[in-house]
Amino acid sequence: MTRFYSETEVISRVEELTQPRLGAFVRARVVSPVTTAHGPAYREADLARLQLLVDLAEAYELPDDSLSMVMSLIDQLNTARGDMRALMQAVAAEPDEVRGRISTTVRSIRIIHVDSES
Template identity: 70%
Template structure:
């Protein structure tokens, strides 16, 4: 079962996070707590995301609304990386002939920019 952290626990874990900042991140919808019988809670992934949000807002002076755009781009990049990893595994499972054709096609696209 996944571990959930209360608002109090998250604020205690992350040095750069206080309740007001946490609420601003939730209000900006850059992190969304899960609803539990005990109240709003955050997953381990949320805690890591909150640390990144704190770092971005501190180092780059980004406001919560700007953080939404940055986090959306990061989420898209992570999705693309996962898709690429799955695609690489799928290609690796194909016979040599198929992998060779795929590599030839990829090289042609890199050189010409056309498929």
């Protein structure tokens, strides 16, 4: 079962998070509360995301539009990592011969890529 946190709970759990800053993050669409019968609420993943946002904003003094871009890049990276993990599991399920051909092809593509960067 998913645990939801109210705005008050989120602000008390995320270091350095204030109500105005939370509102700014929501308006910048870098975090999106879910609608519940009790009003807007946040999931556990939102708390981690908010802590990262606060840390980035504090450490690098990033404005909201920059935070939005950074979070978009982080989201894309996380998606790519998930895709890579699934691909690796699919390849691992293939017979040795297929895995060997894939490995050889990947090595040759990487060599071509490295040579083209020189």
